[in-house]
Amino acid sequence: MSERGQGMAADIAEQPAGYARLLDDEHATAIAEVAAQVAARRPRHVVFVGRGTSDHAALYAAYLTEIRLGLPVASASPSAITLFGARPDLSDALVIGVSQSGGSPDLTAVLDVARASGALTLAVTNNPSSPLATSAELSIDVAAGHERAVAATKTYTAELLALLLLIEGVRAGDGRLPAEERAAIAALPELAEKTLADDGVTELARRYRFAARMVTTGRGYAYPTARETALKLMETSYLPSLAFSGADLLHGPLAMTDPDVPVLAVVGSGPGGQSMRDVVTRLGERRADVVTVGAEDVPGAAGRLAVPAVDEKYAPLLDILPLQKLALALALTRGEDPDAPRGLKKVTETI
Template structure:
C-alpha cells in the first residue's frame, strides 16, 4: 500500500536536514575532503584573480548575491553578477584574463550556465563550480568544483541546497567561525510552532514585501521567492535603500512587510527603513538577531544569512499549507528549470 505524504512533507524534511548538512560540509572542508573546498580555495589563492564574476539562476542567484557581498566586503575585490544572455543569446566573448568566474547551481544542469562557464574558460578565466552534483556537466567543465554535499533534494522548493551553497561560498572565500552554526540552526528549526502561528497572519495576504540591507538582502530575496513559489503570494523583495525611494509608495497597512534586521553594519544601516515603515503604519514583522519579533541568535555578520533564512522557509511552508496548497507540488513548477 502506497503511503500518501502530507502537504509539504518533503520540504519539511529537507528543511530539517540543514544543520546536519552543515556539519558534513565542515567535516569535509579540509584537504582531501569530499567537498573539494580546500583544493578549490588553494587554486583561487594561487591564481590571485583581480575580479570575480558570479553566475547563477533562481535560488542559486541569491546565494551568488550573498557571495558578492562577501567577496567585496571581506576580500576587497570587485565583483559582478553575470547576465548569461550576454554569453548565450548575444554570443559575446569577453576577455576574462585575471578573472575568477564562479558558477552556482543546485543541479549543475543548466545549459546557459554551462555555456557561460565554457565561454569564460575560453576567455582566460579561472572557473569554479559550486553544485550539489559532482557528476554534472558544470562540475566537470570547471577548473575546480565544490560539492555542497546537501544530498538528494526532492522538494521543488530549494532549502538545504541553498544554505549549503551559502556555507560553501563562505568557506571558499576564507570564512571562519562556522562551527557553532549547526547547533544554532537546530535551535531555530525547533521553533516551528512559533512560525506556524505567525503564518496564520498571512493566510489571506495577496501581496507582501520583503526587505533587508547588506548581507540580509539576499535573505529578503530568497524569502520572497519561497513565498511566491510555494504559497503563490505576490512577494516583492527590495534592498532597504531601494525601498526608501519609489517602492515605498507600495507600502500600506494591507501589504505586510517582512524585514530582515540583524546585528552588524547592515542592520544599523537598516534603521531608517524601519522608521519610514513605522511612519506609514505598515504591518511589519522583523526577523533577525536585531529583530523585535522573530529574534535569532547573534553570530558573525557574514554567517547570519544561513540562520536568517530558516524562519522564512518554515513560514513559507506553513502559509502554503494554510492556504490549501502543497509546497511539494507547486503549480507549473518542476525541480530543474533549464533556461537558454
C-alpha cells in the same frame, strides 16, 4: 502535518546536519584546497553566474567577495553569450557558476566561454558529475544530498556555507581559516538546530493567510535573504512578493506600504542591521505591518521571528531558516502543496 509539505519540511529539518557535513574534515579540506588554488591564481575580479535560488546564494558570495576580499564583482548575463554570441574577455577573472543541479545549459556555456578566454572557472553544485562541474577547472560539491521538494531549501544553505568557506579560505591565502573564525563557523550547526526549534511561524502563517502581496527587505548580507524569501513565497504560495534592499525600498517603493501590505524585514547586527532599523522606523511611520527577523526587537515592528545573534556575515545561514518555515506553513494554510508547486520542475533548463 498533512502529507502535503512533508518533503519540504524534511529538507528544512536536515539543514543543521548539512552544515555539519560540509564542516567535516573531508568536505572542509576539499573546499580549502580549492580556495588555496584560487588564492594562488590571484584573480583581479570575480564574476558570478546563477539562476533563481542559486543566484541569491551567489549574491551573498558577492557581498563577501567585495567586503572580505576587496575584489570587484560582476554578475554575468548568460543570454549575452547564449543568445547574442558575446565572447567577453574574462582572462583575469575568477568565474563562479552556482547551480544546485549543475544542469542549466546557459550557465555551462558561460563557464565554457570564460575558460576559453583564460579565466579561472569554478562550479559550486550539488551534483559533482553535472555538466557545469565537469566544464569548470575547479568544482565544489555542496553535499546537500537529495532534495525532496521542488522549492530549494537545504541546497540553498549548503551553497551559502560552501561559498563562505571558499571566500574565507581565499582570504586566508592557504585555505586554512583562523582559529577564531573556525570556531564561529563550527557553531552554526547547533545554532541552526536552535533556530529551527522555535515554532513562531504558525500564528504568522494564519495571520497572512489572505494577504494579497508581501514585501521582503534587508540590506547588505541580509539582502539575498530577502530575495530568497520572496522567491519561496511565490513558489510555494503563489503570493506576489517584492524584494527590495532597505535602501531601495526608501527610494519610491515605500509609497506602496500600508497596513494591508505585510513586510518581512531582516535586521541583524553590524552596519547592515543598523541601517535596517532606520528602514523599520520609516515603515512604522506608515503603519506598515512589519515583522522582523533578528536577535532583538526593533521599534516600529509588530513582531519578530527570533534567530541567535551572530556576526553579520554568518547571519544569512540562520535568518533564512524561520522564513523557509514560514513559506511552508503559509502554503499549507492557504491549501497549497509546497512540495510540488504548479508549473515548476526541479531542474529548469534555459539557453
